[in-house]
Amino acid sequence: MSSFAVLVDKELRSLFLSPIAWALIAVFLFLMGYSFTLTLFSTSAATLVHIFFQAAGLLLLLVPIVTMRSFAEERKTGTLELMLTAPVREGELVLAKFVASLAVVVVMIAATGAYACVLGWFGSPDWGAIYGGYLGLVLLAATLVAIGVMFSAMTSNQVVGAILAIGLSFLMWTLDSLAQLLPTGLERVFISLSLLARFTPFATGAMYASDFGFFITATALALFVAVRALARR
Amino acid sequence: MAGLADRRRAAPVPSPEPAPPILAASGLGKSFGARRVVESFDLVLARNEVVGLLGPNGSGKSTILRMIAGYLRPTTGQVQVAGFDVVQQGLEARRRIGYVPEDVPLYTAMRTREFLSFMGSIRGLSRPDVGPAVDLVIERLALQRVQATLIGKLSRGFRQRVAIAQALLGRPALLLLDEPTNGLDPRQIIEFRETVRLLAGEVAILVSSHVLAEIERVADRAAILLDGRLLDVLPLEGVPPGGLEQIFLRLTADEAVAQRIEA
Numbered sequence: 336m337s338s339f340a341v342l343v344d345k346e347l348r349s350l351f352l353s354p355i356a357w358a359l360i361a362v363f364l365f366l367m368g369y370s371f372t373l374t375l376f377s378t379s380a381a382t383l384v385h386i387f388f389q390a391a392g393l394l395l396l397l398v399p400i401v402t403m404r405s406f407a408e409e410r411k412t413g414t415l416e417l418m419l420t421a422p423v424r425e426g427e428l429v430l431a432k433f434v435a436s437l438a439v440v441v442v443m444i445a446a447t448g449a450y451a452c453v454l455g456w457f458g459s460p461d462w463g464a465i466y467g468g469y470l471g472l473v474l475l476a477a478t479l480v481a482i483g484v485m486f487s488a489m490t491s492n493q494v495v496g497a498i499l500a501i502g503l504s505f506l507m508w509t510l511d512s513l514a515q516l517l518p519t520g521l522e523r524v525f526i527s528l529s530l531l532a533r534f535t536p537f538a539t540g541a542m543y544a545s546d547f548g549f550f551i552t553a554t555a556l557a558l559f560v561a562v563r564a565l566a567r568r
Numbered sequence: 569m570a571g572l573a574d575r576r577r578a579a580p581v582p583s584p585e586p587a588p589p590i591l592a593a594s595g596l597g598k599s600f601g602a603r604r605v606v607e608s609f610d611l612v613l614a615r616n617e618v619v620g621l622l623g624p625n626g627s628g629k630s631t632i633l634r635m636i637a638g639y640l641r642p643t644t645g646q647v648q649v650a651g652f653d654v655v656q657q658g659l660e661a662r663r664r665i666g667y668v669p670e671d672v673p674l675y676t677a678m679r680t681r682e683f684l685s686f687m688g689s690i691r692g693l694s695r696p697d698v699g700p701a702v703d704l705v706i707e708r709l710a711l712q713r714v715q716a717t718l719i720g721k722l723s724r725g726f727r728q729r730v731a732i733a734q735a736l737l738g739r740p741a742l743l744l745l746d747e748p749t750n751g752l753d754p755r756q757i758i759e760f761r762e763t764v765r766l767l768a769g770e771v772a773i774l775v776s777s778h779v780l781a782e783i784e785r786v787a788d789r790a791a792i793l794l795d796g797r798l799l800d801v802l803p804l805e806g807v808p809p810g811g812l813e814q815i816f817l818r819l820t821a822d823e824a825v826a827q828r829i830e831a
Contacts, residue, residue, distance in 0.1 A: 413673030
């Protein structure tokens with residue numbers, strides 16, 4: 336096994352052996368199940384659009400709780416010193432934490448696939464829109480995880496890391512609302528940086544390469560900043 | 569034919585390249601903002617040599633070890649480990665270093681053997697080599713009894729041994745020990761000394777301490793630090809028991825006088 340695979344394995348064990356991950360998955364699925372049942376019985380529509388937006392809203396809150404421990408705890412307990420003096424690259428450490436945290440969030444998202452199965456069993460949903468919505472959720476989750484890992488790499492206080500990640504995630508989610516107050520040139524810039532504006536096409540069944548590229552770029556940028564934060568010592 | 573044989577005999581035999589020292593630090597300095605913590609630190613360690621880094625608390629010992637280990641980037645100067653620059657060729661240099669930080673940070677939720685296997689893998693050992701390498705360090709540091717125990721439940725002495733065991737995985741050329749006897753009881757300190765003596769024949773060791781007697785007992789040379797400055801590096805062979813204390817007091821008193829004159 337390469338050292339990267341060993342690091343991912345260790346991170347996955349650490350996350351899935353912790354009660355935090357399971358508590359978050361349970362809360363997420365309970366709230367999503369409640370909302371799905373309520374909406375299905377009140378609208379009788381074979382669509383998951385509202386579920387995708389609700390999942391996205393919950394991810395803004397829950398992902399920073401998954402990622403807050405990643406580096407902050409290692410910095411506080413001193414094990415980060417052990418890792419950074421071992422023959423591994425900072426990039427491998429960051430990527431391993433990112434992959435493991437994203438895996439937890441993907442498990443959360445994948446479990447809601449049961450709702451799509453229910454719709455398919457009893458109705459005729461638009462499968463293209465459903466696949467697009469799930470792809471959008473995974474891309475959004477990747478960006479949120481990268482932001483969480485970035486702030487965790489900058490501090491030794493888990494709570495501070497989580498609060499900063501929630502703050503930036505919410506700001507980026509709502510940037511399009513702020514854009515309405517700005518002059519036309521700036522408005523376009525703000526909308527193009529808005530997570531909500533980028534996520535909406537996926538959730539409603541339309542996919543654009545530019546939105547895909549935005550999420551990939553934002554994720555890569557946050558991970559790069561995390562690597563630089565670790566290297567600055 | 570005889571002439572050719574003569575020429576062969578006469579041809580100069582290329583002498584093998586001299587092996588680089590295990591550690592070569594030159595002009596090493598570290599500042600945090602305007603505060604200078606270490607300045608112009610020079611030290612060369614030969615193969616299998618044990619050198620003690622001696623100085624009062626806050627004299628820069630841990631900072632020096634962290635720079636050599638690659639955790640902190642030097643503000644000035646450079647460090648080479650077995651010929652590899654710690655900053656420019658970080659991975660290669662770190663492969664040759666075993667480091668035990670001061671507070672012995674370990675993953676407390678892991679069991680001893682699991683932790684050592686993990687560290688062996690990230691230190692570049694291949695999967696078939698990890699098991700035997702872990703067996704070896706477990707045997708050498710007498711960890712058999714605790715190999716299935718959670719690290720969080722180990723005594724300070726056992727944690728120290730686990731930390732040294734992980735540092736020895738991958739057969740490093742240089743072992744860095746930062747205040748290794750901190751928090752150990754007298755029996756554990758004696759055991760630690762024996763461990764260092766055991767390892768001294770196979771790996772170069774740089775050990776920091778503020779306890780003079782410790783350095784006197786385990787090191788071949790002592791590097792004496794004060795306020796981030798290297799005052800002297802002296803061989804300990806022939807120094808009578810307790811003699812290092814006299815040398816240390818004289819050196820640091822001279823430095824204090826010099827600083828007062830400068831002021």
